[in-house]
Amino acid sequence: xxxxxxxxxxxxxxxxxxxxxxxxxxxxxxxxxxxxxxxxxxxxxxxxxxxxxxxxxxxxxxxxxxxxxxxxxxxxxxxxxxxxxxxxxxxxxxxxxxxxxxxxxxxxxxxxxxxxxxxxxxxxxxxxxxxxxxxxxxxxxxxxxxxxxxxxxxxxxxxxxxxxxxxxxxxxxxxxxxxxxxxxxxxxxxxxxxxxxxxxxxxxxxxxxxxxxxxxxxxxxxxxxxxxxxxxxxxxxxxxxxxxxxxxxxxxxxxxxxxxxxxxxxxxxxxxxxxxxxxxxxxxxxxxxxxxxxxxxxxxxxxxxxxxxxxxxxxxxxxxxxxxxxxxxxxxxxxxxxxxxxxxxxxxxxxxxxxxxxxxxxxxxxxxxxxxxxxxxxxxxxxxxxxxxxxxxxxxxxxxxxxxxxxxxxxxxxxxxxxxxxxxxxxxxxxxxxxxxxxxxxxxxxxxxxxxxxxxxxxxxxxxxxxxxxxxxxxxxxxxxxxxxxxxxxxxxxxxxxxxxxxxxxxxxxxxxxxxxxxxxxxxxxxxxxxxxxxxxxxxxxxxxxxxxxxxxxxxxxxxxxxxxxxxxxxxxxxxxxxxxxxxxxxxxxxxxxxxxxxxxxxxxxxxxxxxxxxxxxxxxxxxxxxxxxxxxxxxxxxxxxxxxxxxxxxxxxxxxxxxxxxxxxxxxxxxxxxxxxxxxxxxxxxxxxxxxxxxxxxxxxxxxxxxxxxxxxx
Amino acid sequence: xxxxxxxxxxxxxxxxxxxxxxxxxxxxxxxxxxxxxxxxxxxxxxxxxxxxxxxxxxxxxxxxxxxxxxxxxxxxxxxxxxxxxxxxxxxxxxxxxxxxxxxxxxxxxxxxxxxxxxxxxxxxxxxxxxxxxxxxxxxxxxxxxxxxxxxxxx
Numbered sequence: 079x080x081x082x083x084x085x086x087x088x089x090x091x092x093x094x095x096x097x098x099x100x101x102x103x104x105x106x107x108x109x110x111x112x113x114x115x116x117x118x119x120x121x122x123x124x125x126x127x128x129x130x131x132x133x134x135x136x137x138x139x140x141x142x143x144x145x146x147x148x149x150x151x152x153x154x155x156x157x158x159x160x161x162x163x164x165x166x167x168x169x170x171x172x173x174x175x176x177x178x179x180x181x182x183x184x185x186x187x188x189x190x191x192x193x194x195x196x197x198x199x200x201x202x203x204x205x206x207x208x209x210x211x212x213x214x215x216x217x218x219x220x221x222x223x224x225x226x227x228x229x230x231x232x233x234x235x236x237x238x239x240x241x242x243x244x245x246x247x248x249x250x251x252x253x254x255x256x257x258x259x260x261x262x263x264x265x266x267x268x269x270x271x272x273x274x275x276x277x278x279x280x281x282x283x284x285x286x287x288x289x290x291x292x293x294x295x296x297x298x299x300x301x302x303x304x305x306x307x308x309x310x311x312x313x314x315x316x317x318x319x320x321x322x323x324x325x326x327x328x329x330x331x332x333x334x335x336x337x338x339x340x341x342x343x344x345x346x347x348x349x350x351x352x353x354x355x356x357x358x359x360x361x362x363x364x365x366x367x368x369x370x371x372x373x374x375x376x377x378x379x380x381x382x383x384x385x386x387x388x389x390x391x392x393x394x395x396x397x398x399x400x401x402x403x404x405x406x407x408x409x410x411x412x413x414x415x416x417x418x419x420x421x422x423x424x425x426x427x428x429x430x431x432x433x434x435x436x437x438x439x440x441x442x443x444x445x446x447x448x449x450x451x452x453x454x455x456x457x458x459x460x461x462x463x464x465x466x467x468x469x470x471x472x473x474x475x476x477x478x479x480x481x482x483x484x485x486x487x488x489x490x491x492x493x494x495x496x497x498x499x500x501x502x503x504x505x506x507x508x509x510x511x512x513x514x515x516x517x518x519x520x521x522x523x524x525x526x527x528x529x530x531x532x533x534x535x536x537x538x539x540x541x542x543x544x545x546x547x548x549x550x551x552x553x554x555x556x557x558x559x560x561x562x563x564x565x566x567x568x569x570x571x572x573x574x575x576x577x578x579x580x581x582x583x584x585x586x587x588x589x590x591x592x593x594x595x596x597x598x599x600x601x602x603x604x605x606x607x608x609x610x611x612x613x614x615x616x617x618x619x620x621x622x623x624x625x626x627x628x629x630x631x632x633x634x635x636x637x638x639x640x641x642x643x644x645x646x647x648x649x650x651x652x653x654x655x656x657x658x659x660x661x662x663x664x665x666x667x668x669x670x671x672x673x674x675x676x677x678x679x680x681x682x683x684x685x686x687x688x689x690x691x692x693x694x695x696x697x698x699x700x701x702x703x704x705x706x707x708x709x710x711x712x713x714x715x716x717x718x719x720x721x722x723x724x725x726x727x728x729x730x731x732x733x734x735x736x737x738x739x740x741x742x743x744x745x746x747x748x749x750x751x752x753x754x755x756x757x758x759x760x761x762x763x764x765x766x767x768x769x770x771x772x773x774x775x776x777x778x779x780x781x782x783x784x785x786x787x788x789x790x791x792x793x
Numbered sequence: 794x795x796x797x798x799x800x801x802x803x804x805x806x807x808x809x810x811x812x813x814x815x816x817x818x819x820x821x822x823x824x825x826x827x828x829x830x831x832x833x834x835x836x837x838x839x840x841x842x843x844x845x846x847x848x849x850x851x852x853x854x855x856x857x858x859x860x861x862x863x864x865x866x867x868x869x870x871x872x873x874x875x876x877x878x879x880x881x882x883x884x885x886x887x888x889x890x891x892x893x894x895x896x897x898x899x900x901x902x903x904x905x906x907x908x909x910x911x912x913x914x915x916x917x918x919x920x921x922x923x924x925x926x927x928x929x930x931x932x933x934x935x936x937x938x939x940x941x942x943x944x945x946x947x
Binding site: 275279282292300344346418502695707727734735738739 | 815835921922928
């Protein structure tokens, strides 16, 4: 049996369970079912139509980072097809389960989308190319070595005969895939490495229904949800008498930890929800506040025995012998991802028990597992239709809370599809927040100002403890200690310790988890440079080994920014360097601070070495994105009072506006030989470069975020 | 029954007069291009035109737009792509894209009023929020659609 037959079986099976409704959507995965019957699956990643159109299957999610297009570029590069005939479609998670995870990981986080699938997707392209050429050669009865390929056309050199991919795809699919394939040297790339236009943009510009919130089905009902304001609280009792009488209301759903109203229009559901009186059991955390949380973190720092995250040399002895000792405490608040599209999940329990889910997810396999578990059915009885994500930033990966809720609601409405969407207020107050943290650093300098000893004590809630406890090693959550326990700086004596303190506030992977440490470290290095009377760039370079890619990006950013050259009056520079998520980045910020304390970021130069670059325009867009996300992080916070988040919406969790956008210059310096990410690394150097520039501008060292109005006012 | 004129078509809707226009568009007329982002007229993801003016549909009651001409992203592209949409594609503006339909509606309205907007005009008119950070490209695409390829400083 060929894979193609398997695919057809699947299509028949899905039609039998309701695939006939597929034409209701514009979701990429569902947009072209009618054409599939005539197309051939050459391998799991590549479907070729008789007219040479090539559909490339994408296993990772698309949330604006461009992975959908970049992966298609990598496959198309090795396949040697005509890019103008390429489309992308999401691989089916249900088929993925039944085909023994043939598409590898579907998880889309940690800037892994391209870098951890590039090898096997390129091999899929190269393998299919070889099979297509072999099929043509067999038809011509010539050696394959005499054939070449130009944009999806196979040419037999000696006879000049030509066959198109569409003509030989069916024969090629029947061949045994090659055991080993040779991948193209990136310097020979024609499709990968180019600023090709993203495949998902035209539909988004037309306003086509591509997002999880855009699902539309016959008989679809809508749900709005209320969870206990205090994290972890439970429903004690519900009085829904008034809500039940309201127009359009179909059902009040009560679960252990949430209440939802199902209605025929989301606004009606949400209005009725406001009239539901819920008596909550707040549990043990109703008195927790920022004060108690930061006390817990600082008390953690004072504990005698902490988990050791790094030990080099003897920091305490070297500290004792230092000419000068500098100490500082840095802190930052909880932060919501605040994706523009709130959490959303449509679920439909079919009469035969099959469960269909449509959602905006960073991990469709996790969504499928969550749906199956909640519905109480085997994995094979669930399909997850992957939508485009209205932002992700880490919110839509590990937790899958929204899928569990969506399916739980649908279970109470068997046979009826229900789209559950959170209100913005619910989304703001029920996130998986970037952890609040407190870090104390201490450095010993010798008489020349060189760092001879470095100590850091980190108190930070553990993301892994909540979401992946099996990944904790010897009491260390790597995401809580990174950038401090893996410094590129050559310092002979280092001691880094971690106090894992886990308040009840849920924490999660927020764009570049652990980035607070990069900020603390790079700001503290500037403090030390100042104490040593050294230029911040020279001070860093002196501690970076020759050939270190941190050094390369730092020099690239400094050169582009004109580090050390005069600036307009009132404008000051700051810089920072950090590596993470497979890449190396450095930034130079140019800022000014008005006498009233208003901060203006004029320019940001960001240099990145990601080894290879698959789409330079998308990488530049990610650099711009990291800058804007970083600007928000300077003044946003989620405050905890009475066990709950205080902020409710965008009026008190303020997002940067267009007027705050600085000129961003992205300097791509790929040195080859490795594959780094782009979705997150850029943000690592942003906040510290800006705060270092602010210190130059004001003489004030910001050590605690958020920056509040007036903080930067001239004294 | 309320009568709404959306993208040149008249619809009779059996909805409450206080229903926000956003939810009449999305859940009654199934026009999904207009997005919910905040419900409090902060983010602008729901921006549509009402008699040519950019309006946040999450706070406009259906009763207040009866008899007015409502234009959504689905109507903006008819008969062909609007020059704003062409510029958005040319300059690869969207990332996730969720806020972009509202962003484009706001930009199209701006160009109607100010065919050659300055950067200051853009700052004032484009109050839409984008979490992905597309602002530099939004500005560039507006200038391009206005025939100001190099961008015009205020």
